Amino acid sequence: MGHEGIGAAVKRKEDERFLAGRGHYVDDMNRPGQAHAHLRRSDRPHARILGIDTAAAAAMPGVVAILTAADFEAAGVGGLPCGWAVKSKDGSPMIEPMHPVLASGKVRHVGDPVAVVIAETRAEARDAAEALVVSYEDLPSAAGVRDALAAGAALVHDEAAGNVCYDWEIGDRALVDGAFAQAARVVRLALTNNRLVPNAMEPRAALGDFDPSSGEYTLITTSQNPHVIRLLMGAFVLHIPEHKLRVIAPDVGGGFGSKIYHYAEEAIVTFAAGRLRRPVKWTADRSESFVSDAHGRDHDTVAEMALDAQGNYLALRVSTIANMGAYLSTFAPSIPTYLYATLLAGVYKTPVIYAEVKAVFTNTVPVDAYRGAGRPEAAYLLERLTDVIAHDTGMDRVELRRRNFIPAGAFPYQTPVALQYDSGNYERTLEVAMKAADWAGFPARRAQAQARGRLRGIGMSTYLEACGIAPSHIAGALGARAGLYEVANIRVHPTGSVTVFTGSHSHGQGHETTFAQIVAEKLGVGIAQVDVVHGDTKEVPFGMGTYGSRSLAVGGSAMVKALDKVIAKGKRIAAHLMEAAVADIEFADGKFTVSGTDKSKTLTDISLAAYIPHNYPIEELEPGLEEIAFYDPKNFTYPGGCHIAEVEIDPETGVVSMVNFVAVDDIGTVINPMIVHGQVHGGVAQGIGQALLEHAQYDQAGQLVSGSFMDYVMPRADDLPAIHVGTESTPCLTNPLGSKGVGEVGAIGSPPAVINAVVDALREYGVRHLDMPASAPKIWSIIRAGQSRAAAE
Amino acid sequence: MPQVSLTVNGKRHTVEVETRTLLVELLREKLGLTGTHVGCDTSQCGACVVHVDGTSVKSCTFLAVQADGASVTTIEGLAAADGTLHPMQAAFREHHALQCGFCTPGMVMSAIDLVNSHKERMSEAEIRHGLEGNLCRCTGYHNIVKAVAAAQEVMHGRAQAAE
Amino acid sequence: MYAFAYQKPATVAEAVKLLSADPEAKALAGGMTYIPVLKQRLARPSAVVDLSGLGLAGIGVSGGVVTIGAMTTHAAVAASAEVRRAIPALAALAGGIGDNEVRHRGTIGGSLANDDPTADYPAAVLALGATLRTDRRTIAADGYFQGMFTTALEPGEIITAVAFPVPEKAGYAKFPNPASRYAMVGVFVARGPQGVRVAVTGAGQGGVFRHTAMEKALEKSWSADALAGVATPAEGLNADLHGSAEYRAHLVGVMARRALAAAG
Ligand code: FES
Numbered sequence A: 001m002g003h004e005g006i007g008a009a010v011k012r013k014e015d016e017r018f019l020a021g022r023g024h025y026v027d028d029m030n031r032p033g034q035a036h037a038h039l040r041r042s043d044r045p046h047a048r049i050l051g052i053d054t055a056a057a058a059a060m061p062g063v064v065a066i067l068t069a070a071d072f073e074a075a076g077v078g079g080l081p082c083g084w085a086v087k088s089k090d091g092s093p094m095i096e097p098m099h100p101v102l103a104s105g106k107v108r109h110v111g112d113p114v115a116v117v118i119a120e121t122r123a124e125a126r127d128a129a130e131a132l133v134v135s136y137e138d139l140p141s142a143a144g145v146r147d148a149l150a151a152g153a154a155l156v157h158d159e160a161a162g163n164v165c166y167d168w169e170i171g172d173r174a175l176v177d178g179a180f181a182q183a184a185r186v187v188r189l190a191l192t193n194n195r196l197v198p199n200a201m202e203p204r205a206a207l208g209d210f211d212p213s214s215g216e217y218t219l220i221t222t223s224q225n226p227h228v229i230r231l232l233m234g235a236f237v238l239h240i241p242e243h244k245l246r247v248i249a250p251d252v253g254g255g256f257g258s259k260i261y262h263y264a265e266e267a268i269v270t271f272a273a274g275r276l277r278r279p280v281k282w283t284a285d286r287s288e289s290f291v292s293d294a295h296g297r298d299h300d301t302v303a304e305m306a307l308d309a310q311g312n313y314l315a316l317r318v319s320t321i322a323n324m325g326a327y328l329s330t331f332a333p334s335i336p337t338y339l340y341a342t343l344l345a346g347v348y349k350t351p352v353i354y355a356e357v358k359a360v361f362t363n364t365v366p367v368d369a370y371r372g373a374g375r376p377e378a379a380y381l382l383e384r385l386t387d388v389i390a391h392d393t394g395m396d397r398v399e400l401r402r403r404n405f406i407p408a409g410a411f412p413y414q415t416p417v418a419l420q421y422d423s424g425n426y427e428r429t430l431e432v433a434m435k436a437a438d439w440a441g442f443p444a445r446r447a448q449a450q451a452r453g454r455l456r457g458i459g460m461s462t463y464l465e466a467c468g469i470a471p472s473h474i475a476g477a478l479g480a481r482a483g484l485y486e487v488a489n490i491r492v493h494p495t496g497s498v499t500v501f502t503g504s505h506s507h508g509q510g511h512e513t514t515f516a517q518i519v520a521e522k523l524g525v526g527i528a529q530v531d532v533v534h535g536d537t538k539e540v541p542f543g544m545g546t547y548g549s550r551s552l553a554v555g556g557s558a559m560v561k562a563l564d565k566v567i568a569k570g571k572r573i574a575a576h577l578m579e580a581a582v583a584d585i586e587f588a589d590g591k592f593t594v595s596g597t598d599k600s601k602t603l604t605d606i607s608l609a610a611y612i613p614h615n616y617p618i619e620e621l622e623p624g625l626e627e628i629a630f631y632d633p634k635n636f637t638y639p640g641g642c643h644i645a646e647v648e649i650d651p652e653t654g655v656v657s658m659v660n661f662v663a664v665d666d667i668g669t670v671i672n673p674m675i676v677h678g679q680v681h682g683g684v685a686q687g688i689g690q691a692l693l694e695h696a697q698y699d700q701a702g703q704l705v706s707g708s709f710m711d712y713v714m715p716r717a718d719d720l721p722a723i724h725v726g727t728e729s730t731p732c733l734t735n736p737l738g739s740k741g742v743g744e745v746g747a748i749g750s751p752p753a754v755i756n757a758v759v760d761a762l763r764e765y766g767v768r769h770l771d772m773p774a775s776a777p778k779i780w781s782i783i784r785a786g787q788s789r790a791a792a793e
Numbered sequence B: 001m002p003q004v005s006l007t008v009n010g011k012r013h014t015v016e017v018e019t020r021t022l023l024v025e026l027l028r029e030k031l032g033l034t035g036t037h038v039g040c041d042t043s044q045c046g047a048c049v050v051h052v053d054g055t056s057v058k059s060c061t062f063l064a065v066q067a068d069g070a071s072v073t074t075i076e077g078l079a080a081a082d083g084t085l086h087p088m089q090a091a092f093r094e095h096h097a098l099q100c101g102f103c104t105p106g107m108v109m110s111a112i113d114l115v116n117s118h119k120e121r122m123s124e125a126e127i128r129h130g131l132e133g134n135l136c137r138c139t140g141y142h143n144i145v146k147a148v149a150a151a152q153e154v155m156h157g158r159a160q161a162a163e
Numbered sequence C: 001m002y003a004f005a006y007q008k009p010a011t012v013a014e015a016v017k018l019l020s021a022d023p024e025a026k027a028l029a030g031g032m033t034y035i036p037v038l039k040q041r042l043a044r045p046s047a048v049v050d051l052s053g054l055g056l057a058g059i060g061v062s063g064g065v066v067t068i069g070a071m072t073t074h075a076a077v078a079a080s081a082e083v084r085r086a087i088p089a090l091a092a093l094a095g096g097i098g099d100n101e102v103r104h105r106g107t108i109g110g111s112l113a114n115d116d117p118t119a120d121y122p123a124a125v126l127a128l129g130a131t132l133r134t135d136r137r138t139i140a141a142d143g144y145f146q147g148m149f150t151t152a153l154e155p156g157e158i159i160t161a162v163a164f165p166v167p168e169k170a171g172y173a174k175f176p177n178p179a180s181r182y183a184m185v186g187v188f189v190a191r192g193p194q195g196v197r198v199a200v201t202g203a204g205q206g207g208v209f210r211h212t213a214m215e216k217a218l219e220k221s222w223s224a225d226a227l228a229g230v231a232t233p234a235e236g237l238n239a240d241l242h243g244s245a246e247y248r249a250h251l252v253g254v255m256a257r258r259a260l261a262a263a264g
């Protein structure tokens, strides 16, 4: 059965239902008597709500109820909580304004919900929501961080002076300044990390229900972490105890971070179901998703590197302004701090680093984790800065990287920004990637492109990330308000089939397959014998969910722990049945054997004995074969690698075409290479999207101008190249699987590789840096400016 | 309310709908065929693609009343009665062309029409271009393109289906 | 969508009557633009009059004229052997509108009646000097387009067919909006019975327009070199997050050269 275990590219168990159209996504579900909710959202970025006239709407056909902030306040409903507290430099806590489920007093961004209409049909709810008359007094607004920080800018929240949420720092400033004073050379780069809309293909949806006889609420929601939603919504918002609140996250159509958070709509439908005594469903239109799903990135940064004469990195100084949006989303404060600034060593042995991060409220949709979350921003900064250093100093960009790499022999490696890397080999991934991309052959390809009238460029990034989030004690010390362990429950049934209950949640990752492979490997059963249950707080004991590439490293490790317990118990039963000492029992390939003999029992023999304990050590052992384990990681895991992008630019139009992409990632032990490659493809596609196409843009008036697929450029099949994926493995040393996490590497490593390639293609036009996305008009302007400069000379 | 009579996956239905009901709403809400998805409100994503009288259309941009008399095939109607997958479905599974599965029904329906209308072998670039009406956020399209390339061989009798 | 009445007449006369009797009624052809408009509640028609039952689809070629029925889909035009033979540029244009699913439903008549400033067909109609046939008259292309979403059609008037004189040479090139894939700039060049005509779609604030400076230059010499000195003023061109007016003006030149190259 080994061929189905760890390392096997088995086909996915979940595919059959998805391919047949039998997936069960939230919007596919309906409950008898269900009503439909439609949210009336603010069309202004910042305004005082003077009044909401519901009379006309209430008289519309099918209307069941209209709720405004007052209804929630009267019922004592709390604000949406933030799960991470960050302290400012001076030790003061971050400003944490109330985030009501419906806007109260003021609206603070376009899309801020002001009222909810519940009606018999979706169309009727929308009809009536339009008939609500909301009167506003407009207030000045700011969408960008610079505008929000400007003197005299209108305050998004009265309690946040200057619109600052926190002003945080990491590292030793004096030490860093000292190093800069000694430096042979300083290279400075100002850059932005463009704001993105996650756009999982399934829009968010929520269905609330209430059973008056049991007093139990049910919320079916598009979530990456149902237990977390139960905890946050139950404890902080609706005050429903856990045993009366069931949260189900069924099949979920992609998340990428955007479905981690506890959103207002979840609380609204649950509350309304209780109040109306009937199920209430809400499904977002895509246009709503654009103005209500948390956005990602949006950093404005200045970075400086101090160098010695040979190009060794002496010190890094970084100052970042991060856009939080109008309210603090669940994990928002941690993204530009602990998931970003702690990554600023990257793969380099920079001895001292200082970073300060100012988080700013603006009149925009809240910003939170999006695939990579903080780490793409760090990798982009470092890898752009490295190429700019090469550009400014005339050094070779590969040589510069090699010179500054943390050497393979230096692990465990303590960075100056809190993290300790357990393993890695950056030289090796660099070499493998350069070979796969035929880096050496590039000049010839460039010359050929030139002959065709095209500008060709190549670029790389040697990135590192930290995932497998996270050791609870470290997270707690850094301000997390929850633990970040994971839970697994392994139930071996009497006849030897297995059900896994996991706190991880699959929304595309293929856990039903890879988790079954882990069981197959450990217990020697076929994956057809294993079912994975996830996404239901009533079935799964507990869990923290899926984000930060943690399912395998943390959730998988919890499974290993539980499986080890199962095996340990099995050995005791086997010892009893075969009248041997427990220490003499070996377990392999699904068989318990008395070592040195041919006496053995199968897993099924043992499970049967466990459930039919006629001949059983009943005095010392409970019947049954089921174990639960909580696993708290000892450390983050540190995937890293090298991505190489090759582009061609049409100088007449400025259009950039991706002609080749190579990703070689060290992700430790691979459970299923087919799935791993798929994860990298998807991540790289999102990274290329960020680098070339995507940008959530607000105009001066505070409107999201790229607010639909008509204007927000989603990567399509013909925007992307075939993606060459390679994996290398220096196993993670801190978890039992040796796996490092693969979900985000693609989105982290690729953007700087692409921009480095674009800048390389444009080298004859005197470009040092350009901000993402490298859109055609931007490139065209650069080419035109370069041409007129050349003409003037 | 107007009545619409149509054949869906070989079965005749007569349903009452509002004139403003979309075909996708008829399929999902009236007939319970929730395999066809809705991913946008601007006719850009292709999650809703079904076949009407043999050609691929966006069922979100199609009034239910316009489907009166039509024959509709959805993702639920592709596999054989014994469960044997359509060669396109089989190729998607074989090549790991789906992750979250949300874009998959529309992607498969589009891809089948694309292959049906190209008897000659499509290049990778042609396949990519041919799928421009379908968005996928998970796969980066890499494996979808591979799956379509493989399925076209089977559908046009140049190769055997994947298991 | 707001609620509306739905009618599916069987004859053109009946359709005209329905539309004329009710100024709030609106004709529905392929619906590829209009249904999204309805879904976004940007229109509130009292009735939708479905033109698909009028028998207006079909393609014919005779006497140096390609006639395309108003309800002919983009896919049908793109695939038509006759169109490909007579005016390959027109078939290519149709094959590049939207995506496969849009081409299966979208129609030439619908596109022209709607006159979206970023649609492709208006460029072909104007550059080829086509004639629009309606239920009551024929309208020359030059008099038809009257600014974006505005045409010479009278209330209740229905396009029944479009007649394209076969040109000697014709070519079309477009630069798609990277998100919507509509034309940011599309240029159709043609040389035929009506001389050289160049039409630009996507770029102009007033919808499709003829580029007379290019026409003059190409009249003198049908070559890319002839276009080298022809400037396109940025004034009057669209500007948005996908590009400035200057960028669009530049693209008009690039697309014109590419259209010319395609025309041969
Ligand atoms: S749902 Fe997006 S195109 Fe139909």
Ligand code: FES
Pocket: A201, A253, A254, A508, B097, B098, B099, B100, B101, B102, B103, B104, B135, B136, B137, B138, B139
């Ligand atoms: S598989 Fe998730 S969107 Fe395509």
